[in-house]
Amino acid sequence: MITGLRSLPNADQHGSRSGEPPGRGSPRRPAGGFTLVEVVMAVAILGFVLGACLLSFSMAMRSVGTARNEMMALHHARFELERLRTFAFTNAALNAGTYSISNANYTGNYTVTSVDTHTKDITVRIFYRNHIRGGTSTNVLTTSMVRVLHRR
Numbered sequence: 001m002i003t004g005l006r007s008l009p010n011a012d013q014h015g016s017r018s019g020e021p022p023g024r025g026s027p028r029r030p031a032g033g034f035t036l037v038e039v040v041m042a043v044a045i046l047g048f049v050l051g052a053c054l055l056s057f058s059m060a061m062r063s064v065g066t067a068r069n070e071m072m073a074l075h076h077a078r079f080e081l082e083r084l085r086t087f088a089f090t091n092a093a094l095n096a097g098t099y100s101i102s103n104a105n106y107t108g109n110y111t112v113t114s115v116d117t118h119t120k121d122i123t124v125r126i127f128y129r130n131h132i133r134g135g136t137s138t139n140v141l142t143t144s145m146v147r148v149l150h151r152r
Contacts, residue, residue: 034108062131073128073139076106080124081141089147094120108138118147 034042080101087093098111101124108126115121123142130137 038059061139066129067129069130070139071139073106073108073126077108077124077126077139077141080108080110080120080126081143083145084122084124086147089100089145091121094122094145096120115144120145 084093093099094112096112096114098109100107100109102108106126106128108124110122110124111123113123121142121144123140126139127133127136127137
């Protein structure tokens with residue numbers, strides 16, 4: 001018989017290899033998978049991130065809508081201003097006063113003010129829907145007409 005040789009203890013029968021008794025120490029975790037706490041935290045973080053993305057997307061869409069409306073209002077204000085500039089200086093549409101303008105796409109008004117016998121100021125206002133602040137906003141363009149430049 002050989003004396004002096006010993007076999008190493010089996011961890012399942014006698015505890016861990018560090019010499020601890022069986023049943024003590026850290027519980028063994030399966031090799032794969034997540035704990036319930038990890039899954040709940042991941043879902044909460046994902047929900048927070050997706051909510052922020054949806055909020056950002058919603059705000060971006062409102063900004064785009066307002067910018068589109070503002071640009072259309074500016075286009076219509078320029079169109080009205082140029083239309084008024086084609087009239088003769090003595091045309092009834094250029095008498096002093098405030099006049100409503102509208103079509104299927106916009107509403108607004110223009111005001112003609114006589115500065116003197118040779119000069120008139122024209123202010124065009126076009127109203128548009130503002131999705132960011134809510135309600136209605138206005139684009140305003142102003143020009144002056146001089147009789148010398150409009151001989152008809």
